[in-house]
Amino acid sequence: MKQKNGGWIALFLAPACILFILIFAIPLVMVFVTSLFDYRLLPRTFTFVGFSNFIQLFTEDNRFWPIFGNTVKWLFIHCIFHVTLGTLLAFILYKKPRGWKFVRVTYMIPNIISQSAIAMIFLNLYNAQYGAVNSFLKLIGLESLQHNWLFETATAFPSVTLTWFLFAGYTTTLVLAQLLSTDESLIEAAEIDGATSFQIDRLVMFPVVKKMIGTTVIMAATYMLQLFSMLYITTGGGPGTDTTNLPLYLYTTVKANNYGYANTIGVVIILLGFVTMTLIRKIFGMNKED
């Protein structure tokens, strides 16, 4: 039986393997290999230059470290505060207060619609002339606080961060699902022992969802490492490089026909991702399969 099925098994695996090779494996090898080349099209250049792309990136390119810094800052903010926000709401909702289902559904909406639509909405909300933020400040007589939020150095970074920071519906949904699937007798036993609801949350429920929180932190990190449309549409990375992250820098480098250098940035993104994921798995004790 096993022998006879060999052909079928190969056939069933083939599409997935071909896709993997074409879109993941070959590109991955290309990223690492061509990061060592001066690689351009028009005019076609493909010269081995050793580590000089990396040396240029780390020591000569004065855009790189601020951009790297932004990426890491956003990683931290998202993994810690964004996930805390979503988890906090999940811990409120699992006690099923009135309207909890409505809150769960509505809070998820911004995560379901496309990022580019959210970006367009915020581009308008923050608009200097007719945006809701400045209109509100005018309404309450605080016109002195008005800004061109997305395009001034002082406000661009925090303003653009808010366009994704507040929407933790994903985290809430996942943590809530885990909380709701927990055996209620666990909570009842703690209540009989005289635990307050805060103690139950902290000592009984939190350990139950710790791994799920770890998962959402990994998703948050992945999201930040892929963050592109929100920046491209709103600030375009500016002013200067104030709101540029590594993917946006990579994209502009590709568009500037400098593929070797773009892939050097790609290597940095991959390594940053690897380090971040390893760290998160360690912190949340997710290393062991279970």
Added chain:
Amino acid sequence: MLTHYKRTPTQKVARGFSYLFMALCVCVALFPIIWVVLSSFKTNSEIFSNGLSLPSHFSFDGYVQALEIAPILKFFANSLIIATITTILNVFCLAMAGYVFAKKRFRFKNTIYAILSLSMVIPTTALMSPVYNIITKLGLYDTKFALILVYTALNMPISLMVLRSAFASIPTELEEAAYIDGAGFFRTFIQVMMPCAKGGLASAAVLTFLESWNEFTFALLLTSSTDNRTLPLSLSYFTSQFSFNYTAMFAAITIAVLPSIIVFAIFQEQVNASLTAGSVKG
């Protein structure tokens, strides 16, 4: 059920805080969208005189103009075609792979699975440049097929995980019974295993469809013409065309956003279940 506490003052404060927090979250999620929808009914001068005023009367002029200025319906159709074909292709290919990984024994099984799982930990933005080069080399630049191919692959990791565990949870006896009844490998898969894995198939389909419906980065990178660009791109694409017609721009955003919200409102239980399935062991 869980909420039969005796309420002390502290708990009353906690309850108050809970409701306040819930209200804030709802406002944060809904205000931006409601603001856009309301603005789409205002005239240009109303928008400029007061960004927070309500529309003086409801007219759909903005929507008519938006559809005239931008081929939104074309973009909509492109998105629909690309997301649908991607979903079918992705779910079918990875159902085959997931089934084999879950139910069959063969050499290098764990090694192959481990290698394929690698795709889960690579930030795909890092692959922008080579994917662009490969697609161009294959002569697929600015085609719908390029996006279908790339999206099918990008959604591989999660679908593979969801579908493998879906097939793994089907009792092996069912499969053996089918073989004894004389069904071959392929028929067993299609007629016995696929129907049993319905839940997993639906989850993978929902996740893939949402991802490819909303994807922006690779769509921007790999397409250039109206014939092939998708809905998420259309919005930023038309900022310039919409300058000075803000009513139409707000209408365009509404047109882009509303279908997703309606579909989500109808299928939210399924979507939530899919998201949860996609995260297990992720």
